[in-house]
Amino acid sequence: MVDRPGSQCAGRTCREAEPLSRLAFAHNGAPALPELLQSLGLMSGTSLDGVDAALIRTDGDAAVDHGPSRTEPYPDVLRSALRSVLGGVGPVAEVERAVTLFHADVARRLLDQGGIAVTDVDVVGFHGHTILHRPDQHRTWQIGDGALLARTLGIPVVNDFRSADVAAGGEGAPLVPAYHRALAGALDRPVAILNLGGVGNVTWIGGRDAEEQILAFDTGPGNALIDDWMLRRTGRPFDRDGALALDGRIDAGAVATFLDHPYFARRPPKSLDRDDFAALAARLTAGMAPADGAAPLTAITVAAVRAAARHLPAPPTRWLVCGGGRQNGAIMQGLAAALMAPVEPVDMLGWNGDALEAEAFAYLAVRSLRGMALTWPGTTGVARPLAGGRLHRPA
Structure with a gap:
C-alpha cells in the first residue's frame, strides 16, 4: 500500500489537539497559533543507549529550522532498569518515573546549552520509551509520564503518539x-x-x-x-x-x-x-x-x-x-x-543523523497541536490519515 498524503487529515479520524493555554487566542475562541513554533523533541530509542534531545522551529509542514541538540547516555543503573521492564513486566511505574525525570534533566541541559529560556519553548514532543509493541493485539506501550514532565519543565508536553493509530487498526510505527x-x-x-x-x-x-x-x-x-x-x-x-x-x-x-x-x-x-x-x-x-x-x-x-x-x-x-x-x-x-x-x-x-528522531518528535508535536495527520495508510496501514498525541499542560 502506497499513500499520497496531504498536509492535513480530514474526517472524523483527524481530531483537533487541545490548544496551548499560553498561546494567543482569536476573538472567536479558536487557537491562533503562530506560524512557527519552537518545539523540543525527546527520543529514547530501542537501542537503549540514552536520550536524544533537539530543538526545531516548525509549522508542522514544510518549514523546519534546526536548532541545538544533545545526547545523554543512560546511566548503567537506569539502562538496566529499562531492560528489566521490557515486555511490560517488573517495576514499570518506578522505572517510568525515573525515565521521565531523566528526560527532564536532558531537556534542561539542552536549553542551558542553547541559552534558551523555558518560556521560549512552545511545546515538548515526548516519545517515551517503548517497552511493548504488539499491534496485532492492538497494544503498544511507551513509558513516560507526560503530565509529570510538563509540571517539571513548566512547558506543555505532547506524548502518546502511537495509541490512536494502533487503536484504529494501524501498526503505530514507524512515526518518523x-x-x-x-x-x-x-x-x-x-x-x-x-x-x-x-x-x-x-x-x-x-x-x-x-x-x-x-x-x-x-x-x-x-x-x-x-x-x-x-x-x-x-x-x-x-x-x-x-x-x-x-x-x-x-x-x-x-x-x-x-x-x-x-x-x-x-x-x-x-x-x-x-x-x-x-x-x-x-x-x-x-x-x-x-x-x-x-x-x-x-x-x-x-x-x-x-x-x-x-x-x-x-x-x-x-x-x-x-x-x-x-x-x-x-x-x-x-x-x-x-x-x-x-x-x-x-x-x-547537513542533517544531524544523531538527532533526527528527536527532531521528528518535536515536529510531530506541532502537527498534533494543529490537528494534522501523523500517520497514513502507506506508513502504518491505518485506514485513513490519522492525527494523534495527547497534550499535557503544566500545572
Whole structure:
C-alpha cells in the first residue's frame, strides 16, 4: 500500500489537539497559533543507549529550522532498569518515573546549552520509551509520564503518539516518515531514508506535490541484536565501528535461516517489537565466539534491508542512513554492497543523523497541536490519515 498524503487529515479520524493555554487566542475562541513554533523533541530509542534531545522551529509542514541538540547516555543503573521492564513486566511505574525525570534533566541541559529560556519553548514532543509493541493485539506501550514532565519543565508536553493509530487498526510505527518527507524537500525521487536504531525502518518517498507517494515500514533488526550480543559476550554496549563483526566469520546458513522468518515476506506496512527476533537470534548464535556471533548478526541487519528493498514500489535513487547504525562500518559496507544505489549517511546532506528522531518528535508535536495527520495508510496501514498525541499542560 502506497499513500499520497496531504498536509492535513480530514474526517472524523483527524481530531483537533487541545490548544496551548499560553498561546494567543482569536476573538472567536479558536487557537491562533503562530506560524512557527519552537518545539523540543525527546527520543529514547530501542537501542537503549540514552536520550536524544533537539530543538526545531516548525509549522508542522514544510518549514523546519534546526536548532541545538544533545545526547545523554543512560546511566548503567537506569539502562538496566529499562531492560528489566521490557515486555511490560517488573517495576514499570518506578522505572517510568525515573525515565521521565531523566528526560527532564536532558531537556534542561539542552536549553542551558542553547541559552534558551523555558518560556521560549512552545511545546515538548515526548516519545517515551517503548517497552511493548504488539499491534496485532492492538497494544503498544511507551513509558513516560507526560503530565509529570510538563509540571517539571513548566512547558506543555505532547506524548502518546502511537495509541490512536494502533487503536484504529494501524501498526503505530514507524512515526518518523512525516518528518522524513519534510526533510526530503527538493531531493531527487524516489529516495529511501533508512533509520537504523534498535529496529530498522525505511521511508520510501516518490513523486512530488499532489502525486507524492510514501511507503514506510520496519525492515527488521537494526542494532538491537548486535548490542545485546556485545553486552552478553564482551560487556561492551555496542560494536564500535563494526570492528568485531569485521573480524568474525559470517555463518551464511544462519543468515539464510533468519531470513526465512515470515516477517520478511510479509507486505508492508508492518512493524516490529524490539525483541521479536531475540529468541531466534539466540538459537542461531548459540556457542559462537564473540566475533563469529557479531558477524552474522550484522549481516542479518544488512540482509533485512536488502529484503525490504524488494517491497519498494520503485528502486530508490539513493539510500540515506540515520541512527546509530550509520556509524557501524560493517553495516555500511554491507549496505553499499547489497543495495543497487548509493548509500550515504544523512550527515552528508547537513542533517544531524544523531538527532533526527528527536527532531521528528518535536515536529510531530506541532502537527498534533494543529490537528494534522501523523500517520497514513502507506506508513502504518491505518485506514485513513490519522492525527494523534495527547497534550499535557503544566500545572
